[in-house]
Structures are given as C-alpha cells and as structure tokens.
Amino acid sequence: MISTLTRGGPVIGVLAVLSLISVTLIVVKLLDMRGALGGQSGRDAAYEAWRKGERASALKTVEAGKSPLDRILSAAMSGLIAGRRRTALTEELEWRGNQELDRLSRHIRTLELVGMVSPLLGLLGTVLGMISSFQELALAEGAANASLLAGGIWQALLTTAAGLVVAIPSAVSASLLGTRVDRIGVAMETAVGRLMTLEDADGEAAEEA
Template sequence: MPVAWETLGTGGPIIALLAVLSLFSLTLIAVKVIQLWPVRSGLARRAEAFRQWREGDKHAAQQTVTAGSSPADRVTAYAMQALAKGFRGPRLESELMRRGNDEVARMSGMIRTIELIAVISPLLGLLGTVLGMIQSFQELEMAEGAANASVLAGGIWQALLTTAAGLLVAIPAAVGAGLLSARIEGAAQRIESAVGEMLLTDENPPV
C-alpha cells in the first residue's frame, strides 16, 4: 500500500480527498433516495379524499388524506382541517403556501451539498494535474536534460490520474443531484395541484 501511494506523487492527497468526497456524495444520494421515494405518492388517495369532501363526508376525507405520507398529503390534510374549522381566504392561502415551501425546503436539504461536490471534484482533479505537471517539469529541470521520456511520461500519467478521479466523483454526483431535484420539483407540483384542487372543491360544494 505505501508503494502504491508513493507512485501517485503529489496527486496522492488529492486522490484521497476525492475518495472521501465520493463516499460522502454516494451516501448522501442513497439517503435522499430513501427520503424522497414516497414524496410523489398518494394521488389516488387524495382523489378519494376530495370525492368524500364533495359528498359532505369531511371527517372521512380528513382520515383518508391523513393516512398518506407524502408532502402533498400533509398539506392537504392541514387544508381540510382549517376549512373544517371555517378558516378561509387569503390567510389560509398564505399559510398553505408557507407549509408548501417548508415541505420543499425539507426535501431539498443536502441537495446543494451534492451539487457542490459535483462542481468542486473536477476542479480538485485539475489542481492535482497541475501540481503533478509542475513536479514532472521540476524533475526534468533538475535532471538537466538527462531524464528520459519514460520518466516524464510517468509523471504525466500520475498527474492526469487526478483529473480522471475528479470526473469519476463528479459525474455520479451531478446525475444524482439532477434526478433528485427533478423528483423534488415533481413533488412541489403535486403539492400545488392538491392545494388548488382542495380550495376549488371547497368553493364548489355539490348542489
């Protein structure tokens, strides 16, 4: 292991840092996947709750939507509770917007960290390449022209290895952050749609 570490030259510490960032980002992605898995669920449950609300069975509607686990279910459940208590108008809409924003903020936690890892990993790899190239040319200068091509080539591949490592860390992080962000956007749309349908249902009771 020490021999392998020495072959990395100045890129060794950067490779180690990139390995830590890779493990950290993959762990965050796994945690966020588990957290965000149910955020777009409950569409059929909410449709059933809206039907019960329109038919006048408000208690059953609240029980139906409260059983859900998605952000849209939680915001809808609060909307039903507030409407059942006579809380309406701009104040209710503002509170629903606040709760919706809180749900989105909670879902978005740590996404910025994953995006940051995707941004800085290639830069760290490039830094390692630059440091490795500097070291190679310093060795060439110290050899006063006596160094052969294999020595210079060895220094170059060691330097380029850090760039490759940086890209290997950045690509999964960028893909993960993009897919997770898309799922959060979809959940936010579900919240907005559910709130809009709930308010419309309450304004248009059955005749």
C-alpha cells in the first residue's frame, strides 16, 4: 500500500501531511466542543431559583457549570444582580458570546481550506503524471507498449483519488462542526433571553404589587 502511494510522487507526500493536519484538527475540535451544550438540568434549576428570587443560589449554580452557556449565563446574572443598565449589559453579553463562538470556531476554516485544496492538489498530481507518461511515450517513438502507458496513467490518477480521500472527511467535518457552533450560538441567545424574560416578569410583578 505504501509502495503504491509513493508512486504518486511528491504530491502524495503533501496530501499525507494535510491528512494528518485534518485528523488532528478534527479530534481537537471534537474534544473542544464536548459538553458545550451539556448541563441543561443545572441551568433549569438556576432559572427556577431565579424565579423564586434566590439570585445568589442561581448564580452559584451556573458558575459551577463548565459550558459556554453557563459562562454567558453567569455573566448575565452577575450583571443583573449588580444592577447594571440593560443596554450596557446586553453589549457586554454580545462580545462575550462572540468571544466564545470565536474560540469554538477556531481551526474550522483550516479544515475547510484542506477540503478545498486537497482535490486541487490531487488534480495537479494527475496532470503532472499524465504529462510525464505522454512524454515517455513520445520519447519511445512508437516503441512503448500499451501496458507501459496504462501504468503511467493509473499512477497519475492515484493522486486524484488521494486528494478526494483527504478532502471529503475534511469538508464534511468542517460543515458539521460549523453547524454545531451555530447551534451553540443559538443556545446562548436562548439562555440569556430566558433569563431576561424571568427578570422582566419579576419587574412587572413588583410594579403591580
């Protein structure tokens, strides 16, 4: 197998490096996003405590969480407890949320780049291989047989196959990871929105009393 791949020339070596980078980034991102949407039961308990007016207890509950949702919710609760203006607090939560999403999105663009470049490198290897094969055929001045030409062609096509093998997992992983980041972003907005709804409901109840 290794002997067959080495016949693809230096392009195969480049694709092997890209494949290693791709696999490493996929594993790193999976570990990075593990549990990013977890801890919902703890947040539900915090919402219930907030509704009952037990703000310190609610804040302590979300501070114990480790997900981006817990961190953004903790910042929102801390701001409300401190009595910050809603506009200023919203702006702070926006940049905190963007910061979390930027961290989670890191290296996904690299995976997309690998998925885009790999098939092009494979095609480049194929074109170079075909040029070499036909050059040998021309130098043989008709003495070359069909098996020699076929051998050169399949070695050239090998780089295209290798490029696709590297590109497909990278492109699919980048798409799935990007979708998960979007889900986390929506979940953060929902978490903060739910807290603000509870806060507004408490304020309305106090005014009516």
